[in-house]
Amino acid sequence: MTGGVMDRLPGEAGAAPVAAAAEAEADEEADPPAADLPTPQVSERRDPHPTRMQMPQGNPLLLSYTLQELLARDTVQVELIPEKKGLFLKHVEYEVSSQRFKSSVYRRYNDFVVFHEMLLQKFPYRMVPALPPKRVLGADREFIEARRRALRRFINLVARHPPFSEDVALRLFLSFSGPDVQNKLKESAQCVGDEFLNCKLAPRAKDFLPADIQTQFAVSRELIRNVYNSFHKLRDRAERIASRAIDNAADLLIFGKELSALGSDTTPLPSWASLNSSTWGSLKQALKGLSVEFALLADKAAQQGKQEENDVVEKLNLFLDLLQSYKDLCERHEKGVLHKHQRALHKYSLMKRQMMSAAVQSREPDSVEQLESRIVEQENAIQTMELRSYFSLYCLHQEMQLVHVYLPLTSHILGAFVNSQIQGHKEMSKVWNDLKPKLSFLFAGPNSSLTPPRSPRDGVSPH
Numbered sequence: 001m002t003g004g005v006m007d008r009l010p011g012e013a014g015a016a017p018v019a020a021a022a023e024a025e026a027d028e029e030a031d032p033p034a035a036d037l038p039t040p041q042v043s044e045r046r047d048p049h050p051t052r053m054q055m056p057q058g059n060p061l062l063l064s065y066t067l068q069e070l071l072a073r074d075t076v077q078v079e080l081i082p083e084k085k086g087l088f089l090k091h092v093e094y095e096v097s098s099q100r101f102k103s104s105v106y107r108r109y110n111d112f113v114v115f116h117e118m119l120l121q122k123f124p125y126r127m128v129p130a131l132p133p134k135r136v137l138g139a140d141r142e143f144i145e146a147r148r149r150a151l152r153r154f155i156n157l158v159a160r161h162p163p164f165s166e167d168v169a170l171r172l173f174l175s176f177s178g179p180d181v182q183n184k185l186k187e188s189a190q191c192v193g194d195e196f197l198n199c200k201l202a203p204r205a206k207d208f209l210p211a212d213i214q215t216q217f218a219v220s221r222e223l224i225r226n227v228y229n230s231f232h233k234l235r236d237r238a239e240r241i242a243s244r245a246i247d248n249a250a251d252l253l254i255f256g257k258e259l260s261a262l263g264s265d266t267t268p269l270p271s272w273a274s275l276n277s278s279t280w281g282s283l284k285q286a287l288k289g290l291s292v293e294f295a296l297l298a299d300k301a302a303q304q305g306k307q308e309e310n311d312v313v314e315k316l317n318l319f320l321d322l323l324q325s326y327k328d329l330c331e332r333h334e335k336g337v338l339h340k341h342q343r344a345l346h347k348y349s350l351m352k353r354q355m356m357s358a359a360v361q362s363r364e365p366d367s368v369e370q371l372e373s374r375i376v377e378q379e380n381a382i383q384t385m386e387l388r389s390y391f392s393l394y395c396l397h398q399e400m401q402l403v404h405v406y407l408p409l410t411s412h413i414l415g416a417f418v419n420s421q422i423q424g425h426k427e428m429s430k431v432w433n434d435l436k437p438k439l440s441f442l443f444a445g446p447n448s449s450l451t452p453p454r455s456p457r458d459g460v461s462p463h
Contacts, residue, residue, distance in 0.1 A: 060201055061208040061394060063401045065162065067408045074100035074159040076174065078152040080144065081106065092135070092144060094151065096174065098159070103175040109134065112151060114182040115173045118189050119164065124332065125195065125395035126164070127325035127402070129157045153318045157325070161402070163195065196391050203387055205394035213393050220400045221330050228323040235316040238417070242313055245305030245424070249298040256294025263288030286438065293435040297428060304424030311416035319409055326403055333392050 081093040097104040112131055119128045132150035135143070158164045159174070168188050176184055196202045210216060263284040 059208055061397055063162075063398055063405070065402070065405050067405055070160045070162075070402075070405060073165050074098055074156070076152065076155045076159050078148055078155060080148055094148065096155065098174040100159070101171065101175045103177075105175065105177050105181075107173070107181070109147075109151075111173070111181050112154070114185050115169065116154075118169045118185050119158065121189060121194065122167065122169065122192065123163060123195050124336065125329070125392045127161070127322070127329050127399045129154045129321050129325045130328065149314060149317070150321075153314070153321050157318070157322060195395075196388055199391070201394075202391045205387070206390040209390065209393055209397065213397065217330075217393065217396060220396075221327075224323055224326050224330075224400075224403065228320065228327065231316060231320055231323065235313060235320060238308065238313045238316055242305045242308040245301050245308065249301035249305060252294050252301060253298035256291040256298070259287045259294065260291035263291075289438065290435070293431060293438070297431050297435075300424065300427045300431060304420055304428075307424075308417065308420050311420065312413055315409060315413045315416070319406060319413075322403060322406055326399060329396065329399060333396060336392075 076099070077095075077097045079095045079097075081095055091108055094107050094109075095104060096107050116128065116131050119126075131154060132147045135147070155174075159170060164170055169185055172181065172184055172188055178184060192198070201208070263286070265284065269280060
């Protein structure tokens with residue numbers, strides 16, 4: 001009775017119809033069936049396949065996107081809304097603005113959390129970026145700003161991801177201005193199912209995978225781990241470079257203020273120094289004037305540091321978030337679908353042993369038939385898990401391609417770093433050169449043998 005089902009291979013005719021029916025049997029913790037969920041209203045009719053990815057001609061496994069095409073999908077800004085709730089901050093709100101939808105909505109951190117949960121529910125086999133941590137008691141402005149930047153990176157990665165960008169949940173999150181976006185997001189996910197149930201290619205995913213997919217998966221995972229570690233070190237060094245520029249700005253500003261304070265000193269000269277009173281007066285006047293140039297130098301250094309934070313450090317963080325989401329996806333693949341598949345196989349093995357034992361002990365026919373029926377159901381569940389496992393590998397292969405699409409971002413980051421250094425040093429060099437002639441006022445004048453020090457390029461060795 002069971003031979004026909006056992007001999008059928010995943011991906012052959014008849015595999016797809018049993019997939020959805022057997023899925024609940026494979027996982028005792030699965031979500032309730034669609035029949036137990038509220039039915040959407042007629043006015044909320046949706047595309048039955050909202051998650052379908054646009055594929056190039058030929059093998060649907062292969063993607064043909066460029067970095068520019070992904071970046072052009074949308075640019076989303078996330079800005080803090082000034083607090084208007086009194087002395088103590090009750091919660092932080094963000095203004096989220098999308099170029100694509102030409103929208104601007106207000107969102108709280110918990111709205112991001114629900115949106116993130118919906119993405120994981122609908123796209124369990126895709127790279128869903130992680131959210132920054134929740135606010136802790138006593139969180140300072142630095143923490144809040146770091147979280148704002150992380151939320152901006154998260155929503156931009158999502159808005160540019162091919163399947164996510166076409167999903168109704170993203171449109172709702174970026175454009176719905178009603179009073180309860182969280183319930184709206186949850187309603188949009190009802191009766192829909194995940195990408196495996198909505199993708200027509202899911203039952204045939206195995207047919208498109210290369211024969212050595214497991215080897216490729218292991219190699220890709222190792223590659224991403226190494227790339228992540230290297231970019232993490234680059235990000236840390238870039239942060240230190242930008243931080244040094246900002247610290248340099250603070251030091252230059254203080255240096256100029258101290259010169260100004262020295263030039264503004266009103267302490268009278270003692271009698272024995274009265275002969276040099278005119279010299280000291282001229283010197284103080286010159287010192288007061290230098291504070292303007294040092295303030296300008298400080299401003300240039302601060303601008304360079306901020307520019308490198310935005311154009312270098314932040315883009316490195318964006319790429320690190322993408323790489324981390326791939327690493328997280330690999331763990332979900334191993335701990336999720338593969339673990340469920342192994343559990344289903346173990347359960348099937350136990351049932352087979354029970355059936356053989358029942359046959360030997362000649363139990364009642366009804367009892368044997370019930371056991372056979374359960375075995376058939378378990379075989380269908382195993383087949384569903386196999387189909388999900390292949391679809392998970394299919395998605396992993398595509399997500400790895402998306403990571404490679406983002407790799408040219410490295411040249412953008414390096415270009416921004418080089419340009420920032422060139423522009424910053426060029427502007428500061430101009431201020432230093434403008435400052436140099438003013439040093440002559442610090443010396444005694446024509447009757448003195450003192451002259452301003454000459455630079456090495458004037459022909460004098462610095463040693």
